[in-house]
Amino acid sequence: MRPTPPAETFPAHTPAASQIFSTVLSQGPLTRLEAARRAGLSAAAVTKAVRPLLAAGYLVETADDEARPALGRPASLVRVDGGRAHFIGLKATGSELIGVLTDLCCRIRVARRVALTDRQDTTVLAAMGELVRQLRAEAADFGTPVLGLGVALSGDVDRTEGVVRYSPFLDWRDVPLAELAAKVMELPVTVDNDVRALTVAEQWFGAGAGLSDFAVVTVGAGIGCGLVVHGRVVAGAHGVAGEIxxxxxxxxxxxxxxxxxxxxxxxxxxxAILRRIRETTGVEVADTAEALALAHRGVAGAREAYARAGEAIGRGIATVANLFGPQRVIISGEGLAGYDLFAEQIRDTFTRAAFGSAAHCDVRTRPLPFEEWARGAAATAIQSFITPDDPPPSR
Amino acid sequence: MRPTPPAETFPAHTPAASQIFSTVLSQGPLTRLEAARRAGLSAAAVTKAVRPLLAAGYLVETADDEARPALGRPASLVRVDGGRAHFIGLKATGSELIGVLTDLCCRIRVARRVALTDRQDTTVLAAMGELVRQLRAEAADFGTPVLGLGVALSGDVDRTEGVVRYSPFLDWRDVPLAELAAKVMELPVTVDNDVRALTVAEQWFGAGAGLSDFAVVTVGAGIGCGLVVHGRVVAGAHGVAGEIxxxxxxxxxxxxxxxxxxxxxxxxxxxAILRRIRETTGVEVADTAEALALAHRGVAGAREAYARAGEAIGRGIATVANLFGPQRVIISGEGLAGYDLFAEQIRDTFTRAAFGSAAHCDVRTRPLPFEEWARGAAATAIQSFITPDDPPPSR
DNA sequence: CTCTTTTATTGACAGCGTAAATTAATGGCC
DNA sequence: GGCCATTAATTTACGCTGTCAATAAAAGAG
Structure with a gap:
């Protein structure tokens, strides 16, 4: 294990405490009994696990004004005190660093972007350090400390070791980022693949909350996919998975x-969409914005390029659904800016190509900005704050 | 839960006992220490779990003749006493019932086939009853009782409820097979999809032993796929998964x-292969045997049909590997009879279409007769004998 | 005021892990 | 051969964590 600098730690590192805490974190205020049911534990275990967490201020009790049962002892709701601590999430692209400061509930308090001038690991690390310094200063204004940093980037990332095996956009190979960053920032650092990080955020706080099997498909410069099977994010035996x-x-x-x-x-x-538009229309579109404008003006070649894209995505999603049988597929990514141009094709192709009850799978879109990816990075940091040993077997 | 007739039950239904027992069952004779390591438990837990199992005769201790350590106390090996109990596995196709009697180690002692004259559920159930009666008589000759029955059939099967939701070959809908069979045979009955059953057998006793992530791809009349992710067989949210x-x-x-x-x-x-051969060669091949003969005689059209099949399978396997990064893919099924005709295409297409380190995945073949599928059914019965609550979190 | 209903808490008990003790086999040395 | 050091497997003793079942608490209904 890599060294993590000393910092405030979670009061009780027992499986039940982590389990309960993450259940309450992701499923809003809950009664103890309800939390027990959802986490698959006994009510007694919840009572015992909650006590030290209340004492440490991570959880608070709320009077349940409404929704009180008509009969019987009124339940007291337990929820996470977001203001109790802060976390920082960073998402690195080839040209930009997106950073967010979140509270313990992973709500974004501050977001900030920095352009990257250089892809050298030391330069990027320095930029990260500066961004983290700024966000920490903001956290100080809120009065509570930053307890962890999560970094998300695309490519082959070994989360347990905190090493970037290969990042195509940054052109890094075997950079022990977690260790390097932890030394500079004096914070516990987690590093993960960006799509997996986004998947964690969706699993806890988004459209995947409470589901045991779902997929996140991201559309944009690349097409990515995060899978949750049996309540756990799939990492693949060789660190590669979800290469939709x-x-x-x-x-x-x-x-x-x-x-x-x-x-x-x-x-x-x-x-690919840009190239296709150039080929069919002859117009030298320079970027996605121009391509979108062209398609929205009704230029046939441009519309066709997006329609083709929609079919390809729909087919890819159907493949995922046929193989895993997820309860839900969440489509996200910058590419959703043009969603109206291919929504129909995605849906039609998916419905046609999904086999049997795989078609019952609920396909929905979530237009999420890059800040949401950075939030995913923060979520991985919160996750490893709660459970230092990786995989949370949530249900 | 459906009612299970009273029968001899497993001595200790604690998680550790099930864990240890299945580890010893699948990974051959082990020292207590080694079993502890592989099951992720402490040595003390093994000693405690093993004691009642030894007393009940399910486990036996063996002197370790060879492989004794050069120094120190020699280990005593623990293994499952196969003769202690028997199980029956049935695999139903549209035209045939394949039944095996296995010992507790899931070794086949007797295998028997019966033709199905009719697909009516009552008729099939009667045929199953007769086959089970015969196999039980054989078990009586060995001197130990049959403790469970597993049934495997293709289609949409709800294992936890023991209900066949839809079977295309038998044309069944919502048949509560486990309950019906349990009543007739007076045995605990498990019912599962046939590919999943085969996957369980491979996970415990075959090429998937000890792996946490692998896939079984079956080639034959249909093309199926069983997935093991995080050490558990994937069933899919809607009961459909692995529709490769x-x-x-x-x-x-x-x-x-x-x-x-x-x-x-x-x-x-x-x-599809037969149809393709007819189309390209004009020869009216009647069955797979004729098609194979034609291809082996070097008829170009027939060879091409198999080559195309190999490419399709290779691409399908690459898709599975890209999406969930298994350590190994096991190809099996009756279709392997013609494996020499498409092995090269499978391998080439897979290598080409697998992305990045997904190509490191070990692809191998296992020519297994239908009896092996029935054995898989027996394996599911053994599994639920050991752990009445479904999912064994083996590693 | 008591009964009913629902939630939360408590205390006895069991499962499993850790650590120290025990047992078993072997080679070296006298 | 007898004795002892060495090594490793196994067991025993004990503590932590979670479950089960009984009990307390907090209402509203009669």
Whole structure:
């Protein structure tokens, strides 16, 4: 294990305490009994686990003004005191650093962006350090300390070791980021793949709350996918999982940078859509905004490019649904800016290509800004604050 | 819960006891210390859990003749006494019932097949009853009783309720098979999807032993897939999962009975291969044996049909590997009879289409007869004998 | 004021882990 | 051969954590 600097720690590191706390955290104020039911524990265990957490101020009791049962002893609700502590989440892209300061409930208090001038690990680390310093100063104004930092970036990331094995956008290889950052910032640091981080945020606070099996599909420059199976985020035996972007949907389709043809990403990734528009319309669209404008003006070639993208995504989602049978698929990512252009195709293709009751899977969209990814990073930090040993077997 | 007739039960239904027992069961004779390590428990817990199991005769101690450590106290090996009890596994196809009598170690002692004349649930149930009666008589000859029955069939099966939601080959809907069979046979009965049952057998006794993430892909009349993620067989939120057969690999490909085009099954299923051979060669091949003979004689059209099938399967496996990063993929099923005809295409397509380190996944074949599927059914029965509550969190 | 209903708490007990003690086998040395 | 040090497996004793069942608490209904 990497060294984590000394800091305030969670009062009770027992499985039940972590379990209860994360249940209350993600499922809002709950009565003890309800929390017990949802966490799969006994009521007695909740009473015992809650006591030290109340004492430490992480949980607070609320009088249940409304929704009091008509009969019987009124329940007292327990909820997390968000103001009790802060966390910082960072999301790094190839050109930008997005940082958020969140409270213990992972609500964003401050968000800030910084352009990256250079991809060298030391430079990026310095920029991260500066951003964290600023956000910590803001936290000081709120009066409570920052207890952890989470960093999310795309690529092959070993979360348990805190090492970036390979990051294509930053061109890093085997950078022990958690260790380096922990030394500079004097904070416990978690590092994870960005899509997995977003998936954790959705699992706790978003459209995946309370579900044991769901998928998050992100649409944008790349096409990514986070999977939750049996209540746990899938990391894959080799650290690679959820590569929906490189699922082949059309073996005769356009070539992909991965060496194949017709990958979802080679049809529905931002670059692929731009290329397609240039090919069919001859218009030299420079970026996604122009492409969107063109399509919204009704230019046939542009609309067709988005329609194709929608079909590819729908097929990719159907593949995921056929293989895992998730309860829900959440579509997110910057690419949703053009969602009206391919929503219909996604839905139609999915419905057609999903087999049997896999089609009952609930597909919904969540337009989330990059700040939400950074929030996911903060969520991983909160997660490892609560349970230092990785996998929370939530249900 | 459905009623299970009274029968001999497992001595200690504690988590640790089940854990240890299944570890010893699947990983052969082990020293207590080694068993503890593999099950993730303490040595003390093993000693305590083993005692009542030894007393009840389910486990026996063996002198460790060889492999004795050079120095120090020699270990005593613990193993399951296969002869202590028997189980019966049944696999139902549309035309046949395959039954096996296994010992407690899930080794097949007797195998028997019966043709099905009718698909009516009562008729099939009667045939099952007769087959079970015969196998029980054989078990009586061995001197120990049959403690459970497992039934495996293709389709949408709810294992926890023991209900067959939909079986295409038998044309059943919502048949409470476990309850019906338990009444007739006076045995605890488990019912599960056939591919999942085979996956359990592989997880415990086959090429998946000791792995936390792997996939079983079955090739034959249909193309199926069993997934093990985080050490547990994936059942899917709606009871459907592993539908690799209906993953699209070529949207312009031949139509599939599911309503789409270019599903893996529509290219690599037995019927699809036959149809393709008829189309390209004009030869009216009647069954798989003839198709194989034709291909082995070097007829180009037949060889091409198998090559196409191999590509489709390879692409399907690559999709599974890209999405959840298994340590291993096990290819099995009757279709392996023609494996030499498409092995190369499977391997090539997989290697090409697998993204990044997903390609490190170990793909291997296991030619297993239908009896092995029935054995899988017996394995599910043994599983629920050991842990009445479903999911064993093995590692 | 008592009964009913629902939630929260308490105390006895069981399962499992840790750590120290015990047991078993072996080689070296006299 | 007898004795002792060495090594490792196993067991015993004890503490922590969670469950179960009984009990207290807080209302409203009659």
């Amino acid at each position: 972007g490189h699922v082949t949907v059309d073996p005769t389709g356009p070539p992909c940078h991965c060496g194949n043809r017709g990958c979802v990403e080679a049809i529905a990734g931002d670059a | 057969g209906h993953v699209t690999v070529d949207p312009t490909g031949p139509p599939c009975h599911c309503g789409n085009r270019g599903c893996v099954e529509a290219i690599a299923g037995d019927a």
